[in-house]
Amino acid sequence: MSKVSVLDIVKMKCFTSLKWNIFCFQIFILLLFSGLLQSCSETANVQIRLPAKELYQKAMVAVEDEFYQEALKNFEILVDEHSGTRLATLAHLKMGEVYFLQSKWEESETSYRRFLLLNPRSHLTPYVLNRLIALNYERNIYGLFAKSRDYDRNMEPNRTLIREYQRFYLLFPQSPYLADVKEYQKGALADLAEHELHVANYYFDNEAYHSAIGRYLYLLKNYPGFPRTGDVAERLIEAYRLNQQPELADEIQKILKSLRERKLLAQLTTREE
Template sequence: MPLLRLFLLGLLTLNLLAGCSLLPDEIDETKGWSAQKLYAKAKENLSEGNYERAIELYEKLEARYPFGRYAQQALLESAYAYYKYDEPDTAIATLDRFIKTYPQHPHLDYAYYLKGLVNFNRGRNLIDRFLPRDPSERDPGAARQSFFDFQTLVKRFPASPYSKDATQRMLFLRNNLASYEVHVADYYMRRHAYVAAINRAEYVIEHFPRTPAVPDALEILIRAYRILDLNDLAEDALRVYRLNYP
């Protein structure tokens, strides 16, 4: 009798599992939507700041309608949604795919601008938003890439409406990159690595002339040369300093 009960219980369990497997999947409200409707709804969510939903709809649009102007625009706008959703790596990957797939697209200038913007803001964490630190003290990798992205935009599309802002950001990035090198040179000075400090300071003077960091770089050169008893070089650096910053 106990064996019969166990058998019937097992049979009932199998029937229940089979019944569950026959239940319909969760209904997708977007099923049957046209490319135009998917794009319009995605755009609406993007405008309202609902970036996660916008990304979901853009991805559905690309998957169902991979060709045509809606798919092209969806790819570009989804990159912006990823950027606002704080997923910079996915945003950059999406933009690279757009640039490679549509090299003649009329909005290619915007793709380069957005790519520069993503890298420009990369590395800012929650602490930076409430307790801002000197941008020149951050890892310069993203700043350099951002500079190159903006530079590509300005060179290829000088008449683009984004070129002016890109140029201003390039000046800002250039100053910060120079300041970063001075920070490193100063670090080497404090560690008594004077040759390394000299190399960094010379790099600033050679690659970032006319930036606010140059006088600081010259001061480091003068101090390092004097410590190493390279007095002739120290006098040369001092002469340049006095001539340009009287």
């Protein structure tokens, strides 16, 4: 068995110590490099993040130039990065406006209501409620281009509009927007009445006289200002006769004659062809 000299032992210890020092140095360099990378990354993030005012201005310029997607992108960044600020809250209102311009009614309504939720006492509340009413009026256009399908048209936006009008009238009876809101409400009522008439006529034309009678009566009861009340009453009389209810037909005939003699009908028109 060979003997290891003292010199060999010293050399081995020195070599081991050198390897350890190199390893420690490598670890130190790695940690230092990692720290520098993280620091640079954080610095880059700070540099990329734009102030709320600048984001808002960029979005508004994009709106003016009709670059709506770019505007929405900046508003969304503003909301995400500066949540809780005045401009972030206002961004919800502006997004509602942009979606309105794009006829994206659901997104527009969500943004408007989000603004009201975050800022319930804003001086802009009457304006936003006015926009919600206008929105529901505008989005209820199905059937305007397909009258043959008007009987199954969705009328919920009009019902929502009327509820919003009632709320608006109670909260802001002196608002300068009240006149506009009133016009939307009148339009919604007229639209609902027309819808009832289309549904009633649909039943009538398909000889479902009992259902038609119910619709005609509902229309006369709930929409007394409908301009074609006389036409509706005449159709109701005819439906009663075809449904083998002559007594009720005669009774409605007498009432209609009395109203016409006293000029109490909203408007006398010829029967709808």
